Amino acid sequence: MSEMRTVRGMRDLFGPEMRVRDFLMKTAIDVFQKFGYEPLDSPVVELWETLSAKGGEEVEAETFKFTDKGEREVGLRFDLTVPLARIVATNPHLPKPFKRYAVGKAWRYDRPQAGRYREFEQADVDIIGAASPAADAEVVLVALEFLRRIFSDKYRIKINNRKVLKGLTEQAGVPDSLAFECFRAIDKLDKIKREGVLEELENRSISKESSDFLIDAIAIKGSGASSLDKFREILTGSEIGIEGVDELLMMAEIFDEVGVGDKILFDMSLARGLDYYTGPVFEGRYLGKPKVGSILGGGRYDHLIEKFGGQPTPATGISLGIGRMIEVALARGLADKLLPELDVFIAPIKSPLVRYGMALQNDLVKQGISCEVD
Amino acid sequence: MSEMRTVRGMRDLFGPEMRVRDFLMKTAIDVFQKFGYEPLDSPVVELWETLSAKGGEEVEAETFKFTDKGEREVGLRFDLTVPLARIVATNPHLPKPFKRYAVGKAWRYDRPQAGRYREFEQADVDIIGAASPAADAEVVLVALEFLRRIFSDKYRIKINNRKVLKGLTEQAGVPDSLAFECFRAIDKLDKIKREGVLEELENRSISKESSDFLIDAIAIKGSGASSLDKFREILTGSEIGIEGVDELLMMAEIFDEVGVGDKILFDMSLARGLDYYTGPVFEGRYLGKPKVGSILGGGRYDHLIEKFGGQPTPATGISLGIGRMIEVALARGLADKLLPELDVFIAPIKSPLVRYGMALQNDLVKQGISCEVD
CATH class of the missing domain: 3.30.930.10 (Bira Bifunctional Protein; Domain 2)
Structure with missing residues (x-):
């Protein structure tokens, strides 16, 4: 066999x-x-x-x-x-x-x-x-x-918003049809770094001007509600982008109130691969x-x-x-x-004693005490 | 769709x-x-x-x-x-x-x-x-x-021993090659009753004499160590059968010592469908x-x-x-x-208060108290 x-x-x-x-x-x-x-x-x-x-x-x-x-x-x-x-x-x-x-x-x-x-x-x-x-x-x-x-x-949880990303591509002048491809490239920043993302954007026929704008924008990150000012600044003029920032702001105010703001990093480069997200996106790391x-x-x-x-x-x-x-x-x-952790271990010295050991074991278990009989 | x-x-x-x-x-x-x-x-x-x-x-x-x-x-x-x-x-x-x-x-x-x-x-x-x-x-x-x-x-757990069943077919004069088929028929006693089992045994070319012996034997059941005397009596002469009874006796002594003898029914008709059992078999019912x-x-x-x-x-x-x-x-x-059971339910009366509710919720959960915010 x-x-x-x-x-x-x-x-x-x-x-x-x-x-x-x-x-x-x-x-x-x-x-x-x-x-x-x-x-x-x-x-x-x-x-x-x-x-x-x-x-x-x-x-x-x-x-x-x-x-x-x-x-x-x-x-x-x-x-x-x-x-x-x-x-x-x-x-x-x-x-x-x-x-x-x-x-x-x-x-x-x-x-x-x-x-x-x-x-x-x-x-x-x-x-x-x-x-x-x-x-x-x-x-x-x-x-x-x-x-x-x-x-x-x-540990830390990174947060972004798909609406922020959408606003970002609007501001960068990227056509709608290429927006999702942009997200995919941006999402790889951690792995392929700035140069890698620029190359991917270039391969996707994004103009140099747009790419330069995007690559600077996605470097923006920070903890706490005030860190979102930078998001708002760069997205001013994009309705959807600002809607996304407002949503993040409401989350940030909650995190600050709860006292966990330092565990959150708002990060414009986070996109998450899956295409079905419509608003805030999260990713946690150790x-x-x-x-x-x-x-x-x-x-x-x-x-x-x-x-x-x-x-x-x-x-x-x-x-x-x-x-x-x-x-x-x-x-x-x-x-x-x-x-x-075993609370009690019973070792009967002769085999006819096993049944007494097992009776004791049963009584102990009934009372929530863990017990093994050899 | x-x-x-x-x-x-x-x-x-x-x-x-x-x-x-x-x-x-x-x-x-x-x-x-x-x-x-x-x-x-x-x-x-x-x-x-x-x-x-x-x-x-x-x-x-x-x-x-x-x-x-x-x-x-x-x-x-x-x-x-x-x-x-x-x-x-x-x-x-x-x-x-x-x-x-x-x-x-x-x-x-x-x-x-x-x-x-x-x-x-x-x-x-x-x-x-x-x-x-x-x-x-x-x-x-x-x-x-x-x-x-x-x-x-x-609830009750029925117990038998495949060795007891083997001994039983020996005593009944059933050839080895038909023993497992016998177990399968016997196992159906609850469902098809005495007549059904006799018919199944007949269909499997078991002699009338053997079938009569088996059908009486498998009616034997009882709780506690003493109930196994009847098993022993009918299996006297079958080495494997008596070995099976001795194993059940050791189990019975343990159950009696533990004080759960009344929850156990030793039942000669229990066979369990699967063919890989070699000794004691168990089946529980509500x-x-x-x-x-x-x-x-x-x-x-x-x-x-x-x-x-x-x-x-x-x-x-x-x-x-x-x-x-x-x-x-x-x-x-x-x-x-x-x-x-929810320990605490928080209903903020205005939406700007939600974040205070959530901060309170978080504090409570940290202390092991369950809490929902509306």
Whole structure:
């Protein structure tokens, strides 16, 4: 018999990693519940019709898709947002705002890399039916409270607004049809630096003048409400841009009031790859070592529920990437603090005594005391 | 756009059902941990080579099987035992006894029925590397403690031993080659009654004399160690049969000592469908209404790890069928007791006050108090 393995890009979890994962999930659920979110679970398998409704060219290539015995095309969910959008679209009478959390696995047919798996855990909160930037601020606050409990203070959430980006391309004189391509190039600033972005913009037939304007603008960032003055200055004249700044300002005032302004960086270069965001967008990073890329992301997606056949419905949410956080938490020594603590260990000296040991064990467990019998 | 649905036989969970499911899972995990079991998680997708190693003709028909983009045959796991067997087989140096728990979804391509879904939740404990019936008794005690916490006293676990059944067919003069077919017929006693079993035995070319002997024997049942006297009497002369009774006796003594003897019914008709059990077998039922069939099952499977290419390794375990228990718990009104309790609700009277409300919310949550802002 050949040696049995896991499926490529997937892994068994036990020992320290498993303990850390469970702790992260448990902490996330506790924070979500404390903020008043209700749990929702949906099937791991969705109809292909549902999965493909989100659009984006990468869906087909990145999905575990198959045909079931009833000849239906189905696939494993690649996130927890699509099932939510399907549920909201098909249950128009759900009371709004609908604040739900979901924790569970999702699957992507990526190339497996160190720390990246084809099966991974996510923990999401979303608010459906609330258009105010206060809702965007709330999901960010939920994520911040989770990060506070896990990572001391070595974390930050970057925030921008798609409307700000739209205003920026307007101000730069970029035609509408090229705006989204611009966002994609801008989003790579961290990876490919200033020169890389300029090259990408050039390849997309953006004029030198426009590119120069954009590259200076996207360097603008800062914490707190006052840092948005620079955003406002550069966007003066663009209605949509200023609308975006006003939304960010309302979020900033909330963050300042809550006292977490220093954990937020308003950053004009943040675009987020997915094309369905319509307002504020968020991305979280761990600032210490190991560097693991983005550990959470989200934003406002006011048109997604319509794509799933539902009524126009404002929506915002944030997704915690539990998989990548496991690595960080392990490196920080969290696993040692989570060693299972056994209250009582009973070692019967002769085997006929085992049953007395087990009776004692049972009594202890009933009283909430953990106990093992050898 | 056509209306989006869940995949046939799968469902979304929210509201009361979701709260009940979460409570059942949380309770199961707490009991498992108190008894000293460690968590293990494995991928939802396994290679077909792994899934099919368990054997049994129904595996192919009942599995969500597909070919991935790398042209590998894979499938969704149909239980949590197969992944465990794979992991033990491929990690021969795992310290033994290895006591692990696993909670998660499994998938079976059954015909969907009321209360039966193609995607369902299980919660399992298993002990790998312990041959003593004390290990079998322990996993039963774990299940009993879980049932005690959830269902007051309306539950019972039936226990038998495959060795007892083997001895029974020996005593009945049934040829070895027909023994397993006999078990299958006997196992249906509850459903098809005495006459049905006799007919099935006749169809399997069992002689009238043998059938009469068997049908009387499998009516034998009782609680407590003394009830096994009747098992012993009828099996006198069969070495394997008496070995089986002795194992049950050791379990019975433990149950009596623990004080749960009245929750156990030793029942000679219990066989359990799966062919891989080698010793004690268990099946739990809820005795009140609604009737939902078996809510847990398990047994000893000493040869399964070899089938997965591992060393011969004794193993026993029990699986809680969380899906079916949700129905019972709902009918018992558990959901009402689990209504989410919000400690504080803040309703700002003017929208500029929202940020003060959110700051207060954040302070409260930090202190473990749940809070929502309107």
